[in-house]
Amino acid sequence: MRDEAGVTGPRVVRRAMRxxxxxAGGLIVAGLLVAALAAPxxxxxxxxxxxxxxxxxxxxxxxxxxxxxxGRDILSRVLYGSRVSLGVAIPSVAxxxxxxxxxxxxLGYWGGATDLLAMRIFDVLFAFPPILLAIALVAALxxxxxxxxxTIALLTLPQFAVLARSATLALKPQEFVxxxxxxxxxxxxxxxxxxxPNLTPTLAVQTSLSLSIVILVxxxxxxxxxxxxxxxxSWGGMLSRGRQYMTIAPWLVLAPGxxxxxxxxxxxxxGDAQRDLLDPRRAGARRNP
Numbered sequence: 001m002r003d004e005a006g007v008t009g010p011r012v013v014r015r016a017m018r019x020x021x022x023x024a025g026g027l028i029v030a031g032l033l034v035a036a037l038a039a040p041x042x043x044x045x046x047x048x049x050x051x052x053x054x055x056x057x058x059x060x061x062x063x064x065x066x067x068x069x070x071g072r073d074i075l076s077r078v079l080y081g082s083r084v085s086l087g088v089a090i091p092s093v094a095x096x097x098x099x100x101x102x103x104x105x106x107l108g109y110w111g112g113a114t115d116l117l118a119m120r121i122f123d124v125l126f127a128f129p130p131i132l133l134a135i136a137l138v139a140a141l142x143x144x145x146x147x148x149x150x151t152i153a154l155l156t157l158p159q160f161a162v163l164a165r166s167a168t169l170a171l172k173p174q175e176f177v178x179x180x181x182x183x184x185x186x187x188x189x190x191x192x193x194x195x196x197p198n199l200t201p202t203l204a205v206q207t208s209l210s211l212s213i214v215i216l217v218x219x220x221x222x223x224x225x226x227x228x229x230x231x232x233x234s235w236g237g238m239l240s241r242g243r244q245y246m247t248i249a250p251w252l253v254l255a256p257g258x259x260x261x262x263x264x265x266x267x268x269x270x271g272d273a274q275r276d277l278l279d280p281r282r283a284g285a286r287r288n289p
Contacts, residue, residue, distance in 0.1 A: 022273035025208075028266025036082040043076035047233040056249045066251040069241065074255050077233035081256065084234045085263060088227075089214040092149045096156035097207055101199065103157070104164025105191060109172065115165075122158040130155050134217055138226040148227055152214050163206055167199050201274070208271030212264040219260050235260050 035042065044064075051071040059066045065074040107115040125133070134151055141147040171177055171194070180190050221227035222236030230237060235256040242252030 021269045022277070025266050025269030025271075025273055028262055029270055032082055032086065032263055032266060035079050036086045039079040039083055043073075043079045045073045045076045047077045047080040048072065048231045049076075056245060056252070058249070059251060065255045066249070068238070068252055069245060074238075074251065077238060078235070078255050078259050080233040081235045081238065081259065082263070084228050084232055085215050085218055085260075088145065088148055088152065088218045089211050092152035093156060093207060093210050093214055095149070095153040096210070097160055097203060099153070100157040100160025101164045101196075101203060104161035104166075105168050105195060105199070107161070108165035108168030109187070109191065109195070118161070119165075122162055125155070125158050130213075131217060131220055134221060135224065135226060138221055143221075143226045143229055145228060148218065148221065152217055155217075156210055156214065159210065160203065160206060163202060164199055167202055168195055171195050171198055205271050205274045208267050208274060212267035212271070215260065215263050215267070 049072060051067065051073075054063070054067050054071040056069055057063055057067040057071075063073050063075070065078065068074055068077070103118070107118055133155055137151040137154070138147060141151065177190060177194050180194055185193075218227055219234070219236035219239070222234040223240045225237075225240070227236055228234035238256040239253055239260075242249070242256070246253045
């Protein structure tokens with residue numbers, strides 16, 4: 001296990017045990033995963049169940065977070081909403097990581113005209129705000145969960161491709177890569193045994209940060225009516241429908257808003273902690289202020 005740079009091994013374990021960001025982020029993300037997986041058991045009611053006569057009820061023992069404008073339990077919808085958010089965020093980021101890393105490593109390792117063309121395309125994509133591109137693509141494809149996942153994956157892919165390409169360019173001239181090439185190792189073995197393992201820490205950090213961004217994008221698209229469609233309990237959709245009642249029933253927007261905030265905060269804390277733990281320069285700076 002490599003430890004000379006302080007990026008793996010016992011040093012990372014010791015720093016992880018002392019990392020408040022890692023602990024807080026891990027607990028929030030773990031709670032979010034538990035809420036999503038155990039929503040059918042944790043939710044007091046089905047998310048689409050309507051209680052006639054209980055419209056816009058404040059929090060009470062029967063409805064801990066109150067009810068919405070048609071009489072549905074907000075706590076149940078928030079819990080099931082975590083399934084919607086993670087059900088979009090995790091597949092889209094996983095698809096972006098897989099395709100973006102493969103593309104970036106190939107571009108950085110072989111280069112050539114394809115590399116130049118791809119980088120110019122990425123420059124064009126980076127020139128536009130992601131939310132505007134997401135709105136345009138979802139509006140063109142139609143609002144559905146599959147189209148939402150594909151759209152967000154397409155917009156997230158360039159970040160991983162550029163990151164993997166830059167890291168591959170930095171690794172190519174390293175002595176261990178040159179030695180493997182001199183010993184006759186195939187390109188596939190060099191990439192699998194020497195390049196990809198060294199990309200993993202960086203990609204892990206970017207994955208955590210991308211998950212937080214994707215949750216915001218999904219909520220924004222649902223807020224605009226281009227994401228998950230009613231009656232599915234999307235956090236963004238709950239915010240959109242509850243905003244017109246927020247002056248008389250603030251719990252309609254507070255519950256989904258806090259859920260989005262906690263989810264984004266958890267993944268951001270996790271990403272920041274990973275970056276600090278896996279970067280020996282940051283660790284050294286903290287030991288020697």
